[in-house]
Amino acid sequence: MTKQHSELAFLGLGANLNAPLEQIRKATNALSEHAEINLVASSSLYGSKPMGPQDQPDYVNSVVAIETNLSPLALLDITQKIELDFGRVRKENRWGPRTLDIDIILFKDQKIDNERLTVPHYGMKTREFVLYPLHEVAPELCLPCGTELTELLKTIDKNGLTILATS
Template sequence: MTNHVNSLVYLGLGANLNAPLEQLRNATQALAAHPSITLVASSSLYGSKPMGPQDQPDYVNSVVAIDTALSPLELLDITQQIELDFGRVRKADRWGPRTLDIDIILFKNQQLDNERLTVPHYGMKVREFVLYPMHEIAPDLALPCGTDLADLIKTIDKNGLSIIAAS
């Protein structure tokens, strides 16, 4: 592990295959069990409509806040391994169904854009299934661009998003 100062990181979790409620709960436990990750907060579990093709099951989504000394790419390696452990198969179909998706949404106030990772997450500002759960656990959060999360969610329709279970 590279020696870094600890960072507060927000991860978006989503699944719509193989008992998605349990997938997200178990993935959150897997993250919390990693020796380099401390779970700080976990949102409720939200039901959401799929992005892209609508001929797939609805999603279950959540956002977790973690504390870690890992670098962004080290964390990406860990989250991708957890996805694989939970049966994730990466396909060319970007918006298709999946057993587990873990996205790094925010990594402290860092901004990163390379071939493997873009932080803040490129789609976060328009995804109700990221913004509302993140607001639940971090209502006073300001994004690296200076936008307050509380102001941003006022502009985003819930699009059928609803809390379906506690984390």
């Protein structure tokens, strides 16, 4: 991959089915093995309470920082293929259990809002399972809106978020 044109992006990974700790580790490896993706950093693996219906297993979450020459939509295609390879089934229930979820949280300082992709991720500012792992890999990060990540962390409860393992 040619470094001079690569863009920094942050991806959020989550799973709560089929050995989620291993799902996240294997998905991180799948991302790092892709020819157009350079894995820069990976957070610890965090345990978190599910969003939405509580009658499902707790989640395992992490955030990875990557460099890529891919466009945001091409990166989305790759992450969705990896999700499918890991048994992801997209259902009507937005917050139901899943084998793997990979979200593009940030793509450099770009703002994207179309039918396939919203970046920065629409819910990132209120999700402890995104913000704390993101802070672990990019503690000095400032969001495209100008908000510093450290300031956001002061406003959000950990909600039972715990570190399960290092990456």
